[in-house]
Amino acid sequence: MSEPTWALTVPQPAAWAISEGYQDVYNRMTDTAYRGWIAICAGSGFDQTILYETARLTGWRTEQITAACTERQMVVAVARLVEVCKGGPCECGPWANKRFFHWRLADAAPLPEPLPAPRNFGFWQMSDELAEQVARQWRQIHRPAPEPEPAPPQAKTALALRDELLPLPGADQGYRHVLLLGTTGAGKTTVVRQLLGTDPRSERFPSTSTAKTTVADTELILTEQGPFRAAVTFAERKEIADHLRDNVWEAARAVFEGRPQEVVYTRLLDHVSQRYRFSYLLGRPPSAQPDDDELDDLDDYDDDLDEDTAEEAGAPQGVSDPATAAMLHGAVEALQHVVNTQVGKLQTEITADEERSVEEVLEDELENRIRRSPVCARIVEAMLDAIEERFESLTPGELHRDADGWPVSWSWDCPDRAEFIGVVNRFSSNRHEDFGSLLTPLVNGIRVAGPFRPLWAETHPRLVLIDGEGMGHVHDSASEVSTRLRKRLDEVDAIVLVDNAQQPMQAAPVSVMRTAAATGNADKLHFLFTHFDLVKGDNLRTVSERRRHVLDSAENVLNAVREDLGAAERVLRRRLDESCHFVGGIHKRLDPRRIDPAKHKAATRTIREFNALVEALTADAAEVEVGPSRPVYKREEVTRAVSEAARSFHRLWNGLLGLSFEPDIPKKHWATIKALTRRLSEGHEDEYRDLRPAASLRHHLEKEIYRTLQRPVRWTGSEPDAEERQAIIDSISNAVTRRLIGLADLLITQEPRADWLRAYEEHGKGSTYRRAQILAEDIYARAVPRPDQHAAYDNPFVHEVHAAFTEAAAELDFLLD
Structure with a gap:
């Protein structure tokens, strides 16, 4: 050559x-x-x-x-x-x-x-x-190029690992996949217990609480015969290390703020998001035991429980073993020393800037130094070693590890129900007596199959129940659904929206309703209102009046949907009319053999409602027959919709970043924006609390596209009736919007990963403004150009959306002129 x-x-x-x-x-x-x-x-x-x-x-x-x-x-x-x-x-x-x-x-x-x-x-x-x-x-x-080595196999996703160990049955086997959604405390996981028929005292599977319980995807396959089988997947070591680094900083901040020592231990062990509570794994040192004020997070402790269970919740929490306790004591002492040392240095170096006080600038710089310090690295490694040791006591089943020895999955078959649930609870429980041995915080997915059946069931349904993270597990997470949840809406056959009848139709469930309607998934919705036994009032004399009282809360919601999404309101109203169920007292086991219909009318009614729900979930979906006529859309209208979505997206984030004043969009604190940049630079998540950049873009696109789809310029034949028209438009909306999920993720999350890291590493005077500019200009504006009223909106972003429309048109035979 x-x-x-x-x-x-x-x-x-x-x-x-x-x-x-x-x-x-x-x-x-x-x-x-x-x-x-x-x-x-x-x-x-x-x-x-x-x-x-x-x-x-x-x-x-x-x-x-x-x-x-x-x-x-x-x-x-x-x-x-x-x-x-x-x-x-x-x-x-x-x-x-x-x-x-x-x-x-x-x-x-x-x-x-x-x-x-x-x-x-x-x-x-x-x-x-x-x-x-x-x-x-x-x-x-120069030497002749050697033969290329075969590329190392790509690491499998957690979902692929579970599919390999325990495949999900599908429609070919007569199964329907059901996603259960609900705000924290609405009783979503308690509903799952009822559908499985597990005992709330002796089995406690899955775990429940009024606080955050389900943070990993839980997939439950109802089979007609045994054995019981399980496949569990775990978060990667790097992801756990990143969360532990968060904990080290939060503990250091507690020291900086002069908080009590038990708070420092709590911050070190339990992640601020409350998703990763490493005290479940490591226990708590005796000196860091919380007082009785923290009982509200414990398993099964809520205002629905009977006296025996509530008394049981007062048992002491698990205590760390001596070696772990010594390691945690050493970590806290090291943090106290490094914080005091660094604060003394920084106080002579730091000055205020235009946006932040001296203390805020000091805290920002202290975080940078703590996270990069050898002390932080040593604490994280010590905690990782202690965490990994917990797997040594896992004797049943087969534990699979990666090349570095970190556990990636576990699987087990067992014929005995009691033994099976006892072992599987180590991966899903939040029971305080077992703190120090639970593996729950490491789990990112658990799949279980077995002959579960409640005593009240009239049939043996072929269902896969998917119980995901509650919508209230991220504070104020109501404006748009997460990317992960959005994908699930397309994948499942049915969606059960579990809502609290005492406080129905709050922001989070309404966001699911809107998203389901705008993406053509509204026909999958089923509504289950819990705590119906607690809906009382002098003006509510009959069950019908109580039902009407609950549903009246939907009127304002539906009116707002009509103004925003037009025809979506009719679809949602129809679903509320056709598949709406009311249950109460579901924290107790419902046994028809012990219920006298004449005396226990509420329990009898709840059993009847559960059976009606199961019947609705297993019934074949009634498809609307549509004729050959199809809608025709103008490309210019699609461009206008994309341009309007881009304008709304930039307005939202300019307000959140404080780059412009938007009366209805409060500016986010600089520390919250910094935490968002850290999350996205790490590559594990695409959100922080209620900040979801990719989901925000997708949300605005879905809304504007749905509006555009309601207004075709003409039809290829005679215009169909309202029901047929809506069925056609819903199918088009679903075909288009499901193609945009990956686009928003690619443009906002994946491609600009280096820019997210650059924004996170900004520090010192003026860093708040510089970080906001990186997000607004280098990430958002580069991915989604801002519309200019004096120029045509013509850029790669709008071309990608046009491509999604073109593919959908080829699939569904509608026209795009």
């Missing part, structure tokens, strides 16, 4: 990443017909954006990369240009940006002695003298 005569100038640290073999794609605005060996020239500049992307993709720290990139305006390596990809959807890997041409490089090798180069930009031909100098060194290091 010919020696290199052409050179490509790239900024640092890209030159370093290419020469060291990390980066195999370089993004350029132009194409080239050249293929073969080229010299890699480090330019005179150093690109900070590339630095953060390089850190993410290589695993090196930014300061390490900066120290390694000493060469400027020098030829540092030789590589082979093997191909130029035109961009767009491709398989060029994580270094590729779909907006550019991908110059694919191979066999890169650094020169033993970097050579000075002229100040040329882009792709240029070297002088004969420089080309000879490069070739001389290249001959010394």
